Amino acid sequence: MKWLFSACLLLLVNLAHAEQFVRSHALVMHGAPALAADFAHLPYVNPNAPKQGSITHEAQGTFDTFNPFIVKGNPAAGVGQIYDTLLSANQDEAFALYGLLAETIDLPADRSWVRFNLRPQARFHDGEPVTADDVVFTFNLLMEQGAPFYRAYYGSVKSVKAESKLSVRFDFVDGSNRELPLILGQLPILPKHFWQQHDFAKADLTLPLGSGPYQISEYDTGRSVSYSLVKDYWGKDLAINRGRYNIATINYEYYRDSSVALEAFKAGRIDYRLETSAKDWATAYTGPMFDSGKVHTDVLKNENPQGMQGFVFNTRREMFKSRDIRKAIGLLFDFEWTNEQLFYGAYKRTESYFAASELAATGLPEGAELALLSPFKEQLPKELFTTPFSLDKTRGDGNVRPQMREALALLKGAGWQLDKGKLVNAQGQQMHIEFLLYQKSFERIVLPYTRNLQKIGISTEIRLVDVSQYVNRVQSFDFDMVVGSFGQSSSPGNEQRDFWGSKAADHVGSRNIIGIKDPVIDQLIEAVIAADDRDALIAATRALDRVLLWSYYVVPQWHLNAWRVAYWDKLKRPARNPKYGIGLDSWWVE
Template sequence: MRHAASGLALLLGMLLGGPAMAADPAEVPTVHGLALYGDPALPADFGHFPHADPDAPQGGSLVRSAIGSFDSTNPFIIRGTPATGLTEIYDTLLTQNPDEPFSMYGLLAEGVRLDPDRQWIEFDLHPQARFHDGEPVTAEDVVFSFETLTEQGQPFYGAYYADVVGIRAVGEDTVHFDLADSDSRELPLIIGQLPILPAHFWQGRDFEATTRDALLGSGPYRIGVVEPGRRIVYERVDDYWGKDLPANRGRHNIDRLIYDYYRDQTVALEAFKAGNLDMRIETSARNWATAYDFPARDEGFIKRLEVPDGQPAGMQAYVMNLRRDKFQDVRVREALNLAFDFEWLNRNLFYGAYQRTESYFANSEMAAEGLPSEAELALLEPHREALPERIFQEPLPIEHPEEMRPRLAKALKLLNEAGYVVSDGVMTHPDSGEPLSLEVLLFDTQFERVVQPLLQNLAKIGIEGDIRIVDVNQYLNRLRQFDFDIIVGSFPQSANPGNEQRDFWTSEYAEVPQSRNLIGLSNPVIDDLVDTLIAADSREALDTAARALDRVLRWGFYVIPQWHLGQTRIALWDKFGWQEPFPEYNLDLAAWWVDPERGAEIEARQRNR
């Protein structure tokens, strides 16, 4: 069902000289998908995603590890530690093709209408769409999901959908979203990413309370087994309503997705070698270089892949908490940056595997370089008085001495300029008498060896440093309350950054528990640049805004950038199949399958050991 705009309202708008009215939905064509720029690459009658094999066999299991523990099956709320993989049970309105930069195709929605002026968007739901209990997915479920997630869910949802100003059901199978005049090109697409929850299931339940129940969804998997803190199992839904949709053909082939929980990565690696896990996404360069020389690999049962990553590397870094007074002075933050010796780490611990991360949009055209371009200056000049002059005068990347001795000498000078002095070998602020001390909060012992060299360098200039390792639950609780000095954090980026940047960097989320503004940034200039990025109406404008934002963030020295790798390292027992080439922009494990013969051979090997 669709509603018609009032002809009287249109006439009054013209007579009164008001803003142009949005288009009548009845006059806007219904399409099968959306792209950020231009049209989706796949036509309306496409049969399946190119990287998926519609004839793939179905069956088998995929067992992977998760680290730490969990106490909740609700991934949408602040409370609790949710289990890994819970998004598998939920369908969204649209789904992304991982072989395109940012294109979305129909999933729960079989058709989409987008106002040419982007004042609204409508989705027509598939009449066959069903939750796992057989109840239909309706427009009221979409309204319930949006309102519940933005009002009671994690702060991310409020930031992500901040420019949605209204939502209503238009009959049972159509839902209408009104959009703010923000010019956000990605907003219609990210509305399509909304997970849809069953309103009838949540009636009488407290959405904000942790639960261990097998929650209800409409996706290709359901929760089969919940063993809190130990294991969660997802079972493929045999009568999944959407299995024959073009976006799903050849995907979701594996019967059981299992996540076993381990104390840390060292134990998980041994479990993989013993055959208790099927796959590892390896994040340690040392492990990748040295830990996979064991009999099963020599016998040909282990395969290792390096899959190129088409997305920006984003920023992994030591994140300083600006809510702590000690980090308020930019000279202190720059001094801490100078004490980080990436070259030594890469040479001695990482087997030369990594590149130093310098940009928040590393490995992309959005990374700022050199001096600001004319287009960047147009965005930065209005804020000149609020920005450091270095932004306009000194090129990126930021140059530091390669040798550690002159770096530490420069760091010492900066700390002296910030008012600190060394007293009896301890860096102390003379006004307060307090030593400059730091605590790095970790939950994974694997990172301890990486932090120690930084603390050793800081100790050479009188800065006291310590490592605090806590369990995952305590770590998450401290993050929610921003109770840390420094953590190892990450700010992942896509090829098309947008509304999620609010949650990363803006003042509105600086003090919201569990927001992703880990730094505690509250800077009107950054707020303005984020708004400009979100409103970019072309690829060129998006790149320019991202570079200007990147430049301001980098000269703020808010984090100590670490390193990145332009590929994903996967170790697996050789029982899986997939189609190549891999999709360009995202790894899609949902398109993999278990080879029946190879799987049986590996299982026989394990039984006979």
């Protein structure tokens, strides 16, 4: 009996030291997943949709690589469709991911690590199984040779280890980054046996190997690329995929100019178009094909935060280091006139980096948000605590004299003054701003803005370049001002480091194109990432939003809480689109 007692004691000791975790079919940021483990399909798809036909999309510019994971080159449109990720999103939930390559996920209460248990049937397109070694290889490859974005995104990962052929574990620096398990779930898995034989860092047209629903079937360098549905796709019968990936061939045709692409759509060479121009939406979608119903034009409402689009300052430029200078230049953008004269009154002015959501800062800071901001009172503008943020509004008649007077007062305080009609600094140098663009259609929007700047003595120039040159200049921070956008989800987290974090400011290719290096913003970003419930996330995001707004890093533009889509009648879509997406992968061809 003594040996039995010893064995039982050893078992109890082992159990006491075993790590406790919950095994689940899904991960959510807060709360519980909406879909049970035995769900049949996503709620917004048609599970009986036929798998056939083709669709042709437009793409802008050109492409010279099939590797979207590195800084070099311009990756082909749609190339992400050849890869599967560990988990896949339900676009009806703010941030919920369900098993794809991973069948189940193990997560402890403190979120200090996560384990993904892979499906044994998962296969790459060459028939080789997807293993834990592939996951480890992918993570290390992206961290070592991938774009700088990945090092910021996965910065809190301490280690990754294949525990078995189908089990991989990520350990974290600590458990404060609640989003990190979900972020890792979005990791596209690359085949180790393929990339060990190829140069990952080389931006070329090597045909990559994936495990996703599509594979590259044809391409004409820089002009077009086609993807074909993988007939024996390993994941076609999974509940997360049922009713998705219904179109047999997906084509992308490249156009240098969006106006040419619009005419190609009307001629039937393009099947689907997401329209971003209010003018074109109001005036160009007319004619017999629209009247007859051969082409549909739908406005699909969404519940996404609208993020921020604006004229972006490069604060690495000496003249833009001053907050007052940035504010002054922003005063001269006449949104009210622009919206009425150019956009047919279609848009709302964006006054938050998380516009149209509960995450947007409003009124004065209070409660938990005020508690986050108060320790930084000496480092922040006084008005942040006393005045609700708002953008100046013009009369909309093109007269911006009040804004000119205020702008000149701010510029004078920053060391600039008018001299014979020119705005000059102490050295007599005139302020000059180059607006870097790649879309010709944006010239008509920028021109009225530059005329207002010229009225206060600023020299301006609009530089229109091709997409490749534009990307290279922005990635190397070689610009004064560009039109930039910072998309946001309903559950912000790690990506905020790459948008605004100090460490990302000097990384070529990072999304901190503004060049922000602010210790207060860094700490607020970490508060967003560490938020342990929805209320804490809202408070931290509002605090971050408020500091960004009062820093005048961009001249905010506009937003619309909907997608404007046009498509030929051969395309059909489910009865409704998901709350947070267009759900194009659930459409089909009849």
